[in-house]
Amino acid sequence: xxxxxxxxxxxxxxxxxxxxxxxxxxxxxxxxxxxxxxxxxxxxxxxxxxxxxxxxxxxxxxxxxxxxxxxxxxxxxxxxxxxxxxxxxxxxxxxxxxxxxxxxxxxxxxxxxxxxxxxxxxxxxxxxxxxxxxxxxxxxxxxxxxxxxxxxxxxxxxxxxxxxxxxxxxxxxxxxxxxxxxxxxxxxxxxxxxxxxxxxxxxxxxxxxxxxxxxxxxxxxxxxxxxxxxxxxxxxxxxxxxxxxxx
Amino acid sequence: xxxxxxxxxxxxxxxxxxxxxxxxxxxxxxxxxxxxxxxxxxxxxxxxxxxxxxxxxxxxxxxxxxxxxxxxxxxxxxxxxxxxxxxxxxxxxxxxxxxxxxxxxxxxxxxxxxxxxxxxxxxxxxxxxxxxxxxxxxxxxxxxxxxxxxxxxxxxxxxxxxxxxxxxxxxxxxxxxxxxxxxxxxxxxxxxxxxxxxxxxxxxxxxxxxxxxxxxxxxxxxxxxxxxxxxxxxxxxxxxxxxxxxxxxxxxxxxxxxxxxxxxxxxxxxxxxxxxxxxxx
Ligand SMILES: Nc1ncnc2c1ncn2[C@@H]1O[C@H](COP(=O)(O)OP(=O)(O)OP(=O)(O)O)[C@@H](O)[C@H]1O
Ligand SMILES: [Mg+2]
Numbered sequence: 001x002x003x004x005x006x007x008x009x010x011x012x013x014x015x016x017x018x019x020x021x022x023x024x025x026x027x028x029x030x031x032x033x034x035x036x037x038x039x040x041x042x043x044x045x046x047x048x049x050x051x052x053x054x055x056x057x058x059x060x061x062x063x064x065x066x067x068x069x070x071x072x073x074x075x076x077x078x079x080x081x082x083x084x085x086x087x088x089x090x091x092x093x094x095x096x097x098x099x100x101x102x103x104x105x106x107x108x109x110x111x112x113x114x115x116x117x118x119x120x121x122x123x124x125x126x127x128x129x130x131x132x133x134x135x136x137x138x139x140x141x142x143x144x145x146x147x148x149x150x151x152x153x154x155x156x157x158x159x160x161x162x163x164x165x166x167x168x169x170x171x172x173x174x175x176x177x178x179x180x181x182x183x184x185x186x187x188x189x190x191x192x193x194x195x196x197x198x199x200x201x202x203x204x205x206x207x208x209x210x211x212x213x214x215x216x217x218x219x220x221x222x223x224x225x226x227x228x229x230x231x232x233x234x235x236x237x238x239x240x241x242x243x244x245x246x247x
Numbered sequence: 248x249x250x251x252x253x254x255x256x257x258x259x260x261x262x263x264x265x266x267x268x269x270x271x272x273x274x275x276x277x278x279x280x281x282x283x284x285x286x287x288x289x290x291x292x293x294x295x296x297x298x299x300x301x302x303x304x305x306x307x308x309x310x311x312x313x314x315x316x317x318x319x320x321x322x323x324x325x326x327x328x329x330x331x332x333x334x335x336x337x338x339x340x341x342x343x344x345x346x347x348x349x350x351x352x353x354x355x356x357x358x359x360x361x362x363x364x365x366x367x368x369x370x371x372x373x374x375x376x377x378x379x380x381x382x383x384x385x386x387x388x389x390x391x392x393x394x395x396x397x398x399x400x401x402x403x404x405x406x407x408x409x410x411x412x413x414x415x416x417x418x419x420x421x422x423x424x425x426x427x428x429x430x431x432x433x434x435x436x437x438x439x440x441x442x443x444x445x446x447x448x449x450x451x452x453x454x455x456x457x458x459x460x461x462x463x464x465x466x467x468x469x470x471x472x473x474x475x476x477x478x479x480x481x482x483x484x485x486x487x488x489x490x491x492x493x494x495x496x497x498x499x500x501x502x503x504x505x506x507x508x509x510x511x512x513x514x515x516x517x518x519x520x521x522x523x524x525x526x527x528x
Contacts, residue, residue, distance in 0.1 A: 093424065094446070096445075
């Protein structure tokens with residue numbers, strides 16, 4: 001099914017692969033969460049990862065981010081070295097000013113200039129010297145986004161980064177992310193619970209069920225027509241085990 | 248303004264009476280007024296003044312503030328006070344400096360490496376169980392009754408709370424910050440500088456305040472036991488000669504020193520930890 005869909009979307013298959021995971025197995029205390037996940041993300045591709053709670057979405061993401069040292073498992077992973085992670089919480093260091101959070105860990109002399117540009121992109125240039133605790137939740141998440149951008153990542157790994165935000169801020173953040181991604185063209189793996197969010201943002205939707213990727217569809221055409229959107233929404237929800245009423 | 252439209256007709260909404268919307272229940276104490284902490288001691292001095300002026304207590308037991316003030320002026324004029332004060336301050340500062348550095352460095356080493364932890368932590372915990380003052384006889388045997396012994400007693404007393412609190416803060420660093428450090432590929436040096444040390448500072452300051460208090464306590468003890476100078480020496484001499492006003496003067500000086508050093512630490516703490524929003528705004 002996936003291969004058919006891929007052949008239809010012209011050109012994309014020839015794009016370079018940014019992420020390749022093969023046979024990813026992960027276990028926690030003998031309980032196997034991932035049963036051999038295969039995953040490929042192309043350069044500039046925005047992939048949403050859906051799945052029930054506890055299905056292993058964060059486990060995949062953490063494996064790709066290199067944050068699962070000590071976790072039992074097998075498989076091969078190839079990811080770009082320039083990658084950045086967006087967590088559900090903004091994870092700003094409270095003892096560093098906004099600007100210093102953005103430049104955290106950077107050496108090069110024009111890191112600051114880059115950070116100022118990134119803050120401008122997320123429309124926070126006026127809060128450069130603020131303490132993180134004085135920002136609203138949405139503003140904090142925008143700083144986290146700037147912290148990612150300034151590293152010019154080839155891969156962004158996002159684990160429900162907007163799920164704690166209110167509906168309005170959330171829509172603004174989604175637009176901002178799309179806008180920034182179209183300009184910087186990173187590969188993105190975006191974990192979310194929200195089917196509509198995944199359709200609004202992604203070129204491709206993956207669903208993980210019982211420890212493997214059970215659904216893999218290009219969904220780029222959804223933005224063109226509301227009926228396509230609705231059709232995908234129903235299909236995905238059904239795949240997630242939420243039966244849809246027949247109209 | 249929605250309040251207005253929701254209020255029953257004919258009834259004035261509360262918000263028009265006061266300064267806007269009704270405020271919710273206050274759960275925190277009111278913000279402190281500057282110098283508020285001085286107020287209590289001033290009241291006690293006032294009471295003391297009245298008590299001695301009214302001869303409620305015998306002057307031999309409790310001389311009035313005036314007598315203490317006279318003693319103060321006299322000891323200043325003879326230079327005795329300046330000398331004793333300087334000696335005391337020097338001991339306290341040296342002991343504090345050594346104790347703070349030792350406690351902090353040991354805490355960072357123990358907090359960051361398993362080896363450090365196994366070597367240091369157990370020993371400090373055992374040391375913690377032995378009251379500092381119980382070590383004085385041993386210290387006298389090892390170091391004599393000179394300045395070194397006094398300073399070491401103070402330093403050890405300071406080291407323990409600094410170590411315990413800094414170490415606890417280090418050990419409870421939020422794992423999420425460690426992960427963040429990994430994802431932005433911090434070097435170990437940067438990790439210590441940008442995450443470990445700032446995260447341990449709140450604990451360090453808790454320890455510092457305890458340590459400063461501990462330094463004065465240790466100072467009093469070592470100066471009262473074995474000294475030929477210092478405020479403690481002045482007090483024990485005065486006791487021998489029945490000069491109650493000098494004893495009181497010494498106590499007041501200890502009080503002022505303790506109080507102002509604690510205030511100084513609070514000020515520094517507030518500066519350094521200005522990123523925190525706490526009750527003490
Ligand atoms: N460190 C861990 N120790 C033990 N079990 C874990 C650990 N991390 C994850 N698990 C288990 O692995 C399974 C998958 O967890 P994971 O966090 O990947 O789920 P998820 O799909 O991200 O869920 P959610 O949508 O709720 O975030 C869960 O059953 C979880 O309990
Ligand atoms: Mg998760």
